[in-house]
Amino acid sequence: MSLFKRAVFSEITSHAGIVFSTLLVVWLSVLIVRLLGQAAAGDIGANVVLGLAAFSSMTALPVILSVALFIAVLTTVTRSYRESEMAVWFASGLSLASWLRPILWFAVPVALVVAALTLAASPWAYGQIAEYRQRFEQRSDLSKVTAGQFIETDDGQRVFFAESPRNPDDELGRVMARVIEPDWLSIFTADSATIRTEENGDRFLVLGPGHRYDLKPGTPELRLLDFDNYGVRIESRTDPGALEAARQKALQEIKARPTLDLLQRGDAESLSQLMWRLALPIAVLNLALIALPLGAVNPRLGRSGDLLLAGLLALLYMNLINLSRGWIANEVLSFAVGVWLVHVLFLALGLGMLWYRTRLRRPRRAARPAD
Incomplete structure (x- = not known):
């Protein structure tokens, strides 16, 4: 060259x-x-x-x-x-x-x-x-929750907020959730939350001591529930068939x-x-x-x-x-x-x-x- x-x-x-x-x-x-x-x-x-x-x-x-x-x-x-x-x-x-x-x-x-x-x-x-x-x-709605942030899922039908856990055994700290259903508006508050997986593969969100408030919009009807432990079944969407699809x-x-x-x-x-x-x-x-x-x-x-x-x-x-x-x-x-x-x-x-x-x-x- x-x-x-x-x-x-x-x-x-x-x-x-x-x-x-x-x-x-x-x-x-x-x-x-x-x-x-x-x-x-x-x-x-x-x-x-x-x-x-x-x-x-x-x-x-x-x-x-x-x-x-x-x-x-x-x-x-x-x-x-x-x-x-x-x-x-x-x-x-x-x-x-x-x-x-x-x-x-x-x-x-x-x-x-x-x-x-x-x-x-x-x-x-x-x-x-x-x-x-x-x-x-x-992914499931819970897996999208990040401590210190409000997360909306299902086009705003569910809103989650979680704090950092204080107990090492808990995966989330204090949790607040708002869920809009066809007839009810539900609000959950709990001091802690963990995820439990059963032998058959079902996953549950187990809330610690907390409260649940159910409101029916347009009516004075109100329901209040206090609980020590409250389990919510989480529909898992991460199966191999869904990922392949x-x-x-x-x-x-x-x-x-x-x-x-x-x-x-x-x-x-x-x-x-x-x-x-x-x-x-x-x-x-x-x-x-x-x-x-x-x-x-x-x-x-x-x-x-x-x-x-x-x-x-x-x-x-x-x-x-x-x-x-x-x-x-x-x-x-x-x-x-x-x-x-x-x-x-x-x-x-x-x-x-x-x-x-x-x-x-x-x-x-x-x-x-x-x-």
């Missing part, structure tokens, strides 16, 4: 690593905050936050890699122009088109990684995310379907998702190509306008891919046309801009002196 190619490849790698790590940290920060908020609201379990963050990051990696490569190529070319390094390469007999080979050496492996992620890893990750959420929904339901989600399954189904929705998975690896190569002429700037001019144009062009590219996916799903555009139309347009745009940057301009004729 020549000195020029090593220098370009090394700088693109360095810039891509910095941009990728920055984007990934920002993504993880926003994602973990959102997941912690869902855990605090009781929508997911606190013990699966890290797992969901890992799988969600896997699904975001194709877009992050595409953006990182685009910014890396753009900043590398722009820096060479700004610091007049490009003039040295031009004086050595190289042109802007000579950058294509080292850029492709870096872009092709990235495109292959993105293809592996979109075609295999991301669908599996989406399936794991859906299965995690289904497992949490299949949850897994099958998760696989039915369009993003979680394997790529071969999308090909076999052949409906409009499946083809639109297949188009999206095939589009991202191609977009990696096109964005790297487009970034090359976009980075060729005049060092005497400001840089904000060129970067803004490059960002808008990349955003337009991704939005057109999304638009094509929607058209394929709604059967406005056929899959055979939509899978390549946007990419060909931007490939032609990139080659046209590269030709414009590398073409030789005729020297201007000097004006003749007046007689």
Whole structure:
């Protein structure tokens, strides 16, 4: 590898690593905050936050890699122009088109990684995310209760609040529960609670000393019950059959379907998702190509306008891919046309801009002196 190619490849790698790590940290920060908020609201379990963050990051990696490569190529070319390094390469007999080979050496492996992620890893990750959420929904209401938090279940029909246990033998401390039934509104208060599993597998929530208040809405009827121990049978929803049904339901989600399954189904929705998975690896190569002429700037001019144009062009590219996916799903555009139309347009745009940057301009004729 020549000195020029090593220098370009090394700088693109360095810039891509910095941009990728920055984007990934920002993504993880926003994602973990959102997941912690869902855990605090009781929508997911606190013990699966890290797992969901890992799988969600896997699904975001194709877009992050595409953006990182685009910014890396753009900043590398722009820096060479700004610091007049490009003039040295031009004086050595190289042109802007000579950058294509080292850029492709870096872009092709990235495109292959993105293809592996979109075609295999991301669908599996989406399936794991859906299965995690289904497992949490299949859990009993008591297992969702966290000390110090109000938890709503069954669309607000049940509300639980529990304190931390004071007795080591208790699983929960003081418990308050509100249960809405067809005819009665029941409120339970107890000093402690434990879970007991019988030999036949039935599970019971055993409340310690407490009270039960039954109110019939719209009537003055009231019932009061004091108890030393009160057992409530818990319907277990975590049997293997339910988990298998949850897994099958998760696989039915369009993003979680394997790529071969999308090909076999052949409906409009499946083809639109297949188009999206095939589009991202191609977009990696096109964005790297487009970034090359976009980075060729005049060092005497400001840089904000060129970067803004490059960002808008990349955003337009991704939005057109999304638009094509929607058209394929709604059967406005056929899959055979939509899978390549946007990419060909931007490939032609990139080659046209590269030709414009590398073409030789005729020297201007000097004006003749007046007689």
